[in-house]
Amino acid sequence: MVNFSVNEELCVLCGLCAQDCFYGIIELDEYPGIIDEDRCFKCQHCLAVCPTGAISILGNSPEDSTPLKGKFPAEDSMATLIKGRRSVRKYKPDPVEPERIQKLLDTAWHAPTGVNSRSVHITLMDDPESVQKFKDEVYERLEEAMAENPPEIPSVANLFKMICKRMKEEGHDILFCGAPHFLLVSAPESAPSRTADMTIFLSYFELMAQTMKIGTLWNGLLRRVIESILPDLQDRLGIPADHELGYAMLFGNPAVKYQRTIERGSALVRRVEWK
Incomplete structure (x- = not known):
């Protein structure tokens, strides 16, 4: 059992969970549902992609997760x-x-x-x-x-x-x-x-x-x-x-402290085109 559930009060029927499901086993039948649990490989993308936090799966709910907005490190x-x-x-x-x-x-x-x-x-x-x-x-x-x-x-x-x-x-x-x-x-x-x-x-x-x-x-x-x-x-x-x-x-715990990055130059890349 994958324990897929939808909070109907939060679900806005956007369909993102179905669109992002790799195996295509989520279908919208009034509300999202899994049509073949045996093919679910438990990636939890449906929980992660839901914009309103309406989906829970595998005993995990959006309340247990960390919101991503503003939390990722800057590229530098x-x-x-x-x-x-x-x-x-x-x-x-x-x-x-x-x-x-x-x-x-x-x-x-x-x-x-x-x-x-x-x-x-x-x-x-x-x-x-x-x-x-x-x-x-x-x-x-x-x-x-x-x-x-x-x-x-x-x-x-x-x-x-x-x-x-x-x-x-x-x-x-x-x-x-x-x-x-x-x-x-x-x-x-x-x-x-x-x-x-x-x-x-x-x-x-x-x-x-x-x-x-x-x-x-x-x-x-x-x-x-x-x-x-x-x-x-x-x-x-x-x-x-x-x-x-x-x-x-x-x-x-390290007994040495490094003060700066090292530099290795630009990546060695062979760019190809296909015709």
Whole structure:
């Protein structure tokens, strides 16, 4: 059941809900109604587009939503956010408050997914003590793996040997950067656009984090360790066996403050015409 309902006192019969329905399953029969609930893919566009707030669906009502008028960031502010975000590799030890982490996750959860599958699986380690124990085990086992069964690609093996050596001799934490929290995203292999969905989720997560003054780092090194060097960690982390591992992201209160955007010049674009 999608629980589609119309407040008849507010509905002005404009038909926008029907026009914006991707599958065309909303019809105006005196008032709007869904003719085939099985084809609804729960995008909630009907709720979002209604100018008078007359439509509720999936247990959600307009009163639970945020009006958009005047709330979007100005284009220059958005450009500064995108150009000003940085990969943070130094973190303060104090953790981010649980309610702020939840707000960050709940906001990023609104990222789009292919056919609205909502199949991204988030594995979160937000307890700094657990992160420390996990980190200690990873470094210990990674050093053993590099000695006993290093990756076949020499450059990869040399990279992880260097990472272990710097941690052991200098205490330089390249893998976790001292971050108090991290998350991993995965998705079922059956998901129609799993790779894009996971990347989009983390992109939204990162940009929201920047607005909250929370630092982030896309961590391909940690992903490589968990996926191929110490693969048993996936099961111990609770990542389902039929999932593709997407990426890891560190986050926490940054110990470095950037003062300005960087500039990368104009986009490289190949414009084409079709005749």
